[in-house]
Amino acid sequence: MNLPHGMGNLRHDQRPKVSQGSTRRISSSSRAKRDPEPSSSAFSKARIRSTYSDIFTNAISRFLLPIHVLPRAETSDRFTICARVRPFFEEETLRNDIYDCVSTTNETVTVHVGNLHLNKLEMKHVTFHFDNIFGKHSSNQDVYNVVQKTIIHSIPQRDRLPVDSTVFLYGKTGTGKSYTINGITQLFAHDVFTFIENSHCDIRLGISAIEIVAGTKGFIVSKDNVCDLYNNGALVCFRDDAEGTVHLRGAKEHSCNNSTQMDAYIKAAKNIRRTQATARNSESSRSHLIYFIRIRKAADQLEDGEILSTITFVDLAGNEGKQDSLNYKGNSDHIKDSTSINRSLSSLQDCIRAASAGSKIIPFRGTTLTRLLKGCFYSKESKTVFIGTISGLPMDIEQSISTLKYTGLIKWPMEDFTIEQTVKLNGIL
Template sequence: INVYARKRPLFDPEKKRGEYDVVSVKSGSTAVVHNCQMHADLKRMFVKHCAYTLSGGVFDEDAQEHDVYDRSAAPLVAGTLKGGVGALFMYGQTGSGKTHTMENIEKHAIEALFVGDGAAAGAKSIKVSYFEIAGKACVDLLQPGRVEIRLKELFEEQGDALTGQMEVELMGAKEPVVTSASDLKKVIDEGKSRRQTSATQCNASSSRSHAVMRLTVTLSDGSMGRLTLVDCAGSERKEDNTHHNEKQRKETAEINASLYALKECVRFRRLKFSGARNSNVHVPYRNSPLTRVLAECFVREDAGVAVIGTMSPASIDTEHSLATLKTINAIGGNEDS
């Protein structure tokens, strides 16, 4: 499991509002949030410097898109082209650059699968699934009319015993097979046009669902690999609910619950496979539709998993950035700094 963070630039409108940069990146591996707080006398202020060192590294605001891809996603693509499975998911506050980062990772992954590494590895075709998870519902983004998908677990058998290998079948999903980068891009664009967004206090066009893209690659030798990319719904604090209507508050509760389930599954997977192995550890992937979709990455030891937490540097978003770093730091198995 590799954990990364990415800091976006401070935008001009934020500067004009008087916002200032509260996030520093040290040596490409540590993010420091400079949290301005008040003393108990409510008269004097002080700055608490909260540092988080992440296993994968930290990208600053000047990081190039290809660098982010090469370090975080390229190893997962390479594993997929060898018949493995991998998942990358974006986590962070609404407006922190999640979707922007994911779109660029998608772009580079498509190029690698069809033009670069894919051609060398003998990728024949790719079956693509694209759907959103809103609450407990999985809705196909490749069909009109908000068609719901059912998740069915399939376990691999060897004789009379289960091997421990499994996958989740998407019952009722439209899963076109594409043979070119341009065809795959068209499918993705179609899905994105159907994704649910709504205005929130944080962002005028906030994603209120998790978008999941599954790319199942058929190789020339007949073997198959799978890459799953998840653009999580924007994580928001309980305090933000004061600006939401009842429907939005329910959505936020469901989003936060699924993100918590995801965090727990990654944590239990780490306990199961790293260090002193414990085969008795059960990864609770059935706790949410999001974690069920990613189940094979939690139960297979050879699966690759990466998480990128995105941060806004604006002073008004200090608590959000701290919460993101705290969450992804815990996923990586570290205590708070």
């Protein structure tokens, strides 16, 4: 029997156990109806999940990935779509109402959604099939090994022109975006000079780091501000050229001659970035952080000398559902931040989807974030890795599903990467 790929490397006895129930693909048209925004009802859902945790954990332990989940046509390698599941913290493992609602293989992640429907308990297993899944036990090195295959295309070779590459981290607050980007940029800093040496090309590296923060006029959220993290947060203007390369006017670019320097500049930007303690994360990022690693001709020592390619690392601010916003009632700054962040994330998805569908019209002018990343959408040769981060907590289920849908839709129509099975559980309430 042909095992679906992703399951091929699991022995039969290692695979999750069979579950009974209906299986269906999710169509894009019915998506909105069945997946409403998490709302105050999410609280009652959380209560149901905690009250009937025994029944739900039993149903999760009997889950088996449907055999026909995976076949799909080969798609281009311009976008690599991944998800990472963060492990539970120690304090979470000690709580009775918390159990793991996510299971993974190398290419699939399944979110187990326990619910009460018409007074009966049911378990919906929603499986997402991506290019790579990093489970709870994966390390930053595992993530970097995949990212490296993409960013290597930006290093010039004698027989090949370099292309731009971008790595995005997207997910709910506290799911490990910054943890992942810090890990992979550190590994990148360590490796990149070896790549350059092996390329035998005369090139030099420069790094700039900016954050995008919500601009406000009174009560109104206006155009976002771009701040230079290497110049005390000074405001930066930018323009793009015909090739789509964005030039930051007034942003400092530091030349890096070795790994230690590169690593130090990466850490310096991270430490200056705007963060705020929230209910979910003591150091929650309230801005989008972007590192631009410019690969320039070595002969051209000027700061604005010819750019051969750019490697961009984007740590997006945490997206927030309605229930998160309820924690900040009355904090108008936080609400303005959230509005701006959610608007730019939604615009980013529109742009990446238009780009992956090969559309000539890409709505990148909508937000500062998408204007800055224009090159990633316009250049057909550019390569992008998009990593959605989630947690397996019962109270995060709706957000995890929303993150995974957002992430997958970048590359495929919904029915090509999602499958849903519903199992009716014993117990009438």
